[in-house]
Amino acid sequence: MTSSSMAKTLVKTFLKAPHSLKTKIQAKQLHAQFLKTQPYSPSSTSILISIYANFNLLQHSLLLFNSLNSPPLLAWKSIIKCYSSSGLFANSLTCFVKMRSFGIHPDHSMFPFVIKACVFLKNLRLGESIHGCIIRLGLDFDLFTGNALLNMYAKFQSLQLKGGSKGFAFNVFDGMPKSDELCGRLTQERAKSVIGLDSVTKVLEMMPQRDVVSYNTVIAGNAQNGLYEEALRMVREMGSANMKPDSFTLSSVLPIFAEYVDVMKGKEIHGYAIRHLFDSDFYIGSSLIDMYANCARIEDSCRVFSLLPKRDDISWNSIIAACVQNGVFDEGLKLFRRMLTAKVKPRDVTFSSIMPACAYLTTLHLGKQLHGYIIRGGFDDNVFIASSLVDMYAKCGNIKAAGWIFDQMEHHDMVSWTAIIMGHALHGHGHDALSLFKHMEKDGVKPNYVSYIAVFTACSHAGLMDEAWRFFNGMSQNHGIKPGLEHYAAMADLLGRAGKLNEAYEFISRMHIAPTGSIWSTLLSACRVHKNLELGEKVAKEIFKVDPENVGAYVLMSNMYAASRRWKEAAKMRIFMKKKGIRKEPACSWIEVKNTVHTFISGDKSHPLYDRIFQALKDLLEQIEREGYIPDTNEDFHDVDEEQKKYLLFSHSERLALAFGILSTPAGTTIRITKNIRVCVDCHTAIKLISKVVQREIIVRDNSRFHHFKDGKCSCRDYW
């Protein structure tokens, strides 16, 4: 046997061996053998390049490739593939174009890589040119090439739907030598008829054969483009073509049932996955977590997560997002910590998922820690993260920081605008919020449903009635957004608080959607403030019609009866509540001191420092009484004597938290308190005066907004 044929035999044996048996070292040994027998002939070098390319050894492949004067097809193919697998897609395409300029015809096995590169670089025109080239060469009947094309058009369709870029112009099709053997009028006509944005269907129709990958690709494409029914139809068609859905199919189908909030169908898929042993798959795992979370079945999400034999970063991100989106914030934070302990690196998605937990729980110290992590990780220019930071700082009471983050953002999208508008709205900066909204419109960013909630929140917290009417009447006209429950609620709230109770009643009665108990409740609390018991009773009836278990309504009615000294009716309401087993949520305030959250419940004496807190409150009371404070006992409605009422006011949770805050922080420190229900009028007056006597800024967040107390005044100007 000649040395050259020996080398060829060696290569053949090598290539035929199962991949698991091949090692990089063996490849290098083969290279040495080759050098001895067949030094640097173009064909032997190409074989070596292809072996190195198989191991993804780009440097080795390149070194050999560059030694060739006119590389043959195999060499080009290997380099293009190697570039593509290394993620160097631009190089891969440049190489392809260069090869064409050498007059070399590509073969079918090279196109999947080249097409993938076009997808990655989001270059549709180049992709279409290459498709033209494929048709001219008559290679569009190749299954792998066809699948790659399907994927390309599907991806570009979703890119177009999301308004993505079309990439730079780069036209191989026009530049192709006209002497191509297969370049005839027929193929040119075909190219014209196939290439276009609706090409997924056309490519699919022309494919002489389809396999599971073809179906999966089209199903995924439809699912990602929101064509859910079409995707499901394809799954059925796949079944009739005797192809079984695999893990790829399932992970495209699960998000559809998540979107449909159809937990029964989702469970069916879960069952199928278990029967076919796909349930240990990463992809299926995170799709299942997400599907259950979307269907408000967070326990099932957690179960899927705990049963996963292996987890990657996306599994962690999925379960964290699932918890936070379902309001299980503590669990979300716990899992985030576990993720760090498990040495799984958090990514941009992790931060934008976890940040709302800090915003909701008002844990500013944690939010700041995460912000530090974000800056160190270089994630701070990510628009999702920046928006979540704006929101977190605003909700934690630091609207200035929220503004800085917002101003630093290079590009503002609708969500970031909405977050900053809502921030100002919650802090009672109504005019700032509205001018930001106008700025957003001027910037050409279209508001959505949520943006208008922010606008109305701004109007309602600042008492901007006329502006609110203008926006209410303009929202469907200017932006095609129909007012929903939240928008109606804000309008009803504004009318009610302005004392236009009957107008509010008419407004709610004429809503184009059925009013809920909570909308009527807005009016009921206005009735209480404006002491209109008669209308209150009428409104309460409406509430109990749609929501017989509405705790707030019972409490409000009982309080209203008490305020008019109709104790019997007040007691009746409370007895009714007891019978029905409805319990009023206890008032609760919390304050963060030295990274620890301290919780206070109204009247609770269990805090270890209670005696000192009580003494501090007594001292503060004396001081503010000197400033003219008179307890407003109207606010507390128990059927008890005046002295006791004074004591009950005294033990409101926000006052306990405040006294504790004053005791445990250095003079001059801003105090931030969060409360689960609204601050009462008496506490509001007291805290205003306390801010003056202790010379501190006090920020209280209740369940609907912020109050900034300073020098005896509040940012809400007593309108809240």
Added chain:
DNA sequence: GTAGGGTTAG
């Protein structure tokens, strides 16, 4: 050659 996770409200 094909698949999964994110920000604003509630």
